[in-house]
Amino acid sequence: MGIPVGKLSLYTALGGVRPSACLPITIDVGTNNETLLNDEYYIGLRQRRATGEEYHELLQEFMNAVKQNYGEKVLVQFEDFANHNAFDLLAKYSKSHLVFNDDIQGTASVVLAGLLAALRMIGGGLVDQTYLFLGAGEAGTGIAELIALEMSKHTELPVDDCRKKIWLVDSKGLLVESRKESLQHFKKPFAHEHEELKTLLEAVQSIKPTVLIGTSGVGKTFTQEVIEAMASFNEKPVIFSLSNPTSHSECTAEEAYTWSKGTAVFASGSPFDPVEYEGKTFVPGQSNNAYVFPGFGLGVVISGAIRVHDDMLLAASEALAEEATQENFDKGLIFPPFTNIRKISASIAAKVAAKAYDLGLASRLPRPDDLVKYAESCMYTPLYRSYR
8 A cells, every 4th residue: 555655645745636636546456475375464365366357357347436436537547567467457448547557657758858858968859869778568668669659749750660769678688570479569569670689788789879778677787898888889878777776776876977987868766876977076867757747647637638648748758858957967967856846747737738638638628828827726735724
């Protein structure tokens, strides 16, 4: 329960969504952990995990009940579902319900915002870069797909062509055409024509990416050789080490800046202290989902959106990227300071709501003239009565 309670606390604290409109839910489908099954104090459902048809029938019943009780405009956020279930549930219910998966869509939106901000530092557009991911699960493929969509939107190239700029490495090596039959469906769009390569270093040396993104959950995988290779053919290599917690981070901020000789544009999923290298202080940005999902949720609520559209996620990314200033960039920081998060959330909410209205998905009419002011006016702020 700590996960949904914590997420909803952030919706309220950072996005101003009133707590009385939030309901934390954990769906217990059992466990295959023998220790827990035999533990007399285990408070969960004491049975083996439901799978297949039984699992999907339960989710169907839950989704129907939510809509029946709370109506078309209730936002259901999926969190911490296993890969194979997460993609299937999002694909299935995004057509009939207002659903959002933070692991897939929230992560992607924040990382895309970081990339858009990073490009303001290094120059060029999204389409001018070559991307290499270490990790091809929910986060990796979700980010890759959103990058391709944003690229397509600004160049009018087909999304398929944009995906060809994006390469992914999973536990068995580079995703390539010859492996396509054995890949999970969400990986297949990123399997391109190339020889098979087993290691990340081989992939970096062969593909020569300008952007390296880690979503593997495996620490120390951006080795000195990998980062030195990135720095050898990029004036300012973009290196995002996104796995949490710190022990799982693909590399530390200090390693990224030191091994790249201070040229890396770096962001991480875990917090790192500022790094001093040759007299210059670099402040690593943290690619934290809390930048986006509270403001995104607020935008959905204030517009009365009935569906989540990919363009609403792109709008959230663009709004967050716009909040980064030259003062941030001078420190090497690609995300705005978290101290401004309520203002950032209002800006994101306004852009998301505007897109919902443009797409005809908003039900709260008429459309407010100033969506930023409207978002701020809708934000919950706890006011405590003074008794002295």
